[in-house]
Amino acid sequence: MFRNQTKFLVISQIKHRQYCTSLPASAKMAKAIVSDLVQIFRSSVSAVQPDKLIKNTIKYDGTTDQLTIAGDTYNLLNKNVYLVGAGKAVQKMAREVEYLLGDKIKHGIISIPAGSKSDIVINKYLRYSEGAKNNLPDKCAEATAIKIKKLASSLTANDLLLVLISGGGSALMPLPKEPITLDEKTDLVKKLANAGADIVELNTVRKRLSELKGGQLAIRAQPADVVTLILSDIVGDPLDLIASGPTVENTDNPGTAIDIIKKFSLFDQLPLSVKTVLNESNELVEFPRSKVKNHIIGSNTISIREAMTEAEKLGYMPIDLSNQVAGNIIDVAKGYVKLAEVFCEVIAGTLHKAEFKATIESLNIPGISTEFIDNDEVMSCLKSKDVCLVLGGEITVEVKGSGKGGRNQQLSLEFSDILHTVKEKFRDFDVYLLSAGTDGIDGPTDAAGAIGYLDLVSDSKDENIDVNDHLDNSDSYNFYKKFREGDLHVITGHTNTNVMDIHLLVIKRKK
Ligand SMILES: Nc1ncnc2c1ncn2[C@@H]1O[C@H](COP(=O)(O)OP(=O)(O)OP(=O)(O)O)[C@@H](O)[C@H]1O
Numbered sequence: 103m104f105r106n107q108t109k110f111l112v113i114s115q116i117k118h119r120q121y122c123t124s125l126p127a128s129a130k131m132a133k134a135i136v137s138d139l140v141q142i143f144r145s146s147v148s149a150v151q152p153d154k155l156i157k158n159t160i161k162y163d164g165t166t167d168q169l170t171i172a173g174d175t176y177n178l179l180n181k182n183v184y185l186v187g188a189g190k191a192v193q194k195m196a197r198e199v200e201y202l203l204g205d206k207i208k209h210g211i212i213s214i215p216a217g218s219k220s221d222i223v224i225n226k227y228l229r230y231s232e233g234a235k236n237n238l239p240d241k242c243a244e245a246t247a248i249k250i251k252k253l254a255s256s257l258t259a260n261d262l263l264l265v266l267i268s269g270g271g272s273a274l275m276p277l278p279k280e281p282i283t284l285d286e287k288t289d290l291v292k293k294l295a296n297a298g299a300d301i302v303e304l305n306t307v308r309k310r311l312s313e314l315k316g317g318q319l320a321i322r323a324q325p326a327d328v329v330t331l332i333l334s335d336i337v338g339d340p341l342d343l344i345a346s347g348p349t350v351e352n353t354d355n356p357g358t359a360i361d362i363i364k365k366f367s368l369f370d371q372l373p374l375s376v377k378t379v380l381n382e383s384n385e386l387v388e389f390p391r392s393k394v395k396n397h398i399i400g401s402n403t404i405s406i407r408e409a410m411t412e413a414e415k416l417g418y419m420p421i422d423l424s425n426q427v428a429g430n431i432i433d434v435a436k437g438y439v440k441l442a443e444v445f446c447e448v449i450a451g452t453l454h455k456a457e458f459k460a461t462i463e464s465l466n467i468p469g470i471s472t473e474f475i476d477n478d479e480v481m482s483c484l485k486s487k488d489v490c491l492v493l494g495g496e497i498t499v500e501v502k503g504s505g506k507g508g509r510n511q512q513l514s515l516e517f518s519d520i521l522h523t524v525k526e527k528f529r530d531f532d533v534y535l536l537s538a539g540t541d542g543i544d545g546p547t548d549a550a551g552a553i554g555y556l557d558l559v560s561d562s563k564d565e566n567i568d569v570n571d572h573l574d575n576s577d578s579y580n581f582y583k584k585f586r587e588g589d590l591h592v593i594t595g596h597t598n599t600n601v602m603d604i605h606l607l608v609i610k611r612k613k
């Protein structure tokens with residue numbers, strides 16, 4: 103569960119009660135939906151708490167010294183176990199491995215986000231190092247990466263290296279190939295991200311420029327056995343890209359990274375060091391396939407399943423639409439507005455099934471499923487219950503101004519802005535969107551995300567806050583901080599896990 107969760111709950115409950123006593127009925131209803139959305143999101147995050155996932159994957163029998171990981175058994179009788187890790191969720195993963203293996207772990211280094219370290223000491227040979235403030239690689243994270251490289255390079259055939267990986271691992275284990283400096287590499291990755299490069303593109307470039315990514319940690323650990331446990335934060339769970347795949351064979355064509363940099367017109371301005379490394383041919387080291395195992399232990403799918411269960415408990419008709427949402431923020435926001443529109447039409451009985459299906463399929467929302475349309479029970483529930491569409495994934499945003507924000511806060515704001523332009527279509531309905539990152543940190547902000555809704559634009563005018571000023575300056579964070587006293591900001595702090603973003607779209611017929 104979240105750090106400070108009790109405090110968070112108490113504060114939101116007090117705030118909720120204060121509002122509820124003074125608000126008109128429609129506003130009370132709105133407060134109730136906001137509170138439901140936050141609760142559904144919180145449940146989806148707690149389902150992917152790393153300790154639970156590790157417990158499900160690893161078993162250790164101290165009497166026989168047998169370690170079982172995802173069905174494979176390792177005899178630890180004459181083996182030394184080492185543990186390394188990097189990512190937003192690995193502290194809790196590592197703690198659980200410590201509880202299970204105790205002093206069997208000879209030594210370990212775990213790279214975790216700045217400001218997230220707990221004081222517990224279980225195994226004194228295991229070090230937790232903080233770094234990568236605001237998810238940006240820094241000298242602390244680089245120093246930790248150097249230690250991890252050194253540890254891996256010292257292993258023998260009697261050793262087992264357990265590697266824990268989760269989203270944020272790329273920034274937490276940065277080690278540029280010489281002669282590239284950390285600043286040069288960070289600058290390029292930042293420019294690519296701000297130009298709208300997606301995580302596949304970013305990590306393809308990172309793998310090419312780094313000493314540990316793209317399978318090189320596993321190569322350096324030879325001749326030891328390497329077993330990696332991965333919490334996925336990328337659509338489709340591609341092993342080689344999650345945290346830039348430090349223990350996964352890199353089969354990319356060496357020219358692909360250059361093509362990506364050129365696509366965003368950044369090649370000509372690259373420093374000589376980066377050009378030099380990009381033009382080097384790959385070292386001909388064979389990847390030790392038989393010695394390395396990678397296992398995904400958790401992903402967005404688990405969060406979505408839990409969100410469905412919680413939404414149902416709260417009385418909604420939940421519909422699991424996609425766990426692969428990706429693409430440009432504007433396209434996704436427009437797609438979600440259209441989605442809300444067709445659901446309202448179907449609920450109102452003005453749209454036939456076939457057209458409903460065809461429109462949803464035409465929205466280009468990756469992975470979208472329309473199977474529910476063939477389920478008569480679901481279709482009849484649409485008319486009697488409030489609907490909660492559940493989606494997950496990770497979209498891209500082009501940062502346009504000097505403001506502060508993240509893709510989730512920006513999505514909720516863009517969505518509300520577009521919704522406003524077709525507001526008359528929703529006369530009989532309320533529509534809400536919660537978009538939030540399961541890691542609790544959306545972009546370089548302290549918010550996980552935010553909630554948008556049908557009347558947000560008009561309500562913000564009443565408060566003299568201009569939505570478009572904030573959208574144009576990529577300043578969604580400051581919008582939500584001011585608007586309704588921050589009531590629609592979803593703020594949880596670091597959640598110690600990370601399985602991409604959750605989008606919850608609620609459609610409610612007005613009574
Ligand atoms: N002002 C802003 N408004 C909107 N989005 C922004 C803003 N500043 C940065 N971003 C976006 O935030 C993204 C980085 O966010 P974040 O650090 O949460 O990444 P992440 O992909 O969730 O991290 P990880 O992949 O490590 O889990 C970048 O893609 C960038 O485009």
Ligand SMILES: O=C(O)[C@H](O)CO
Pocket residue numbers: 268269270271272273301305335336343344345346
């Ligand atoms: O760390 C990273 O590379 C991203 O979170 C994707 O896994």
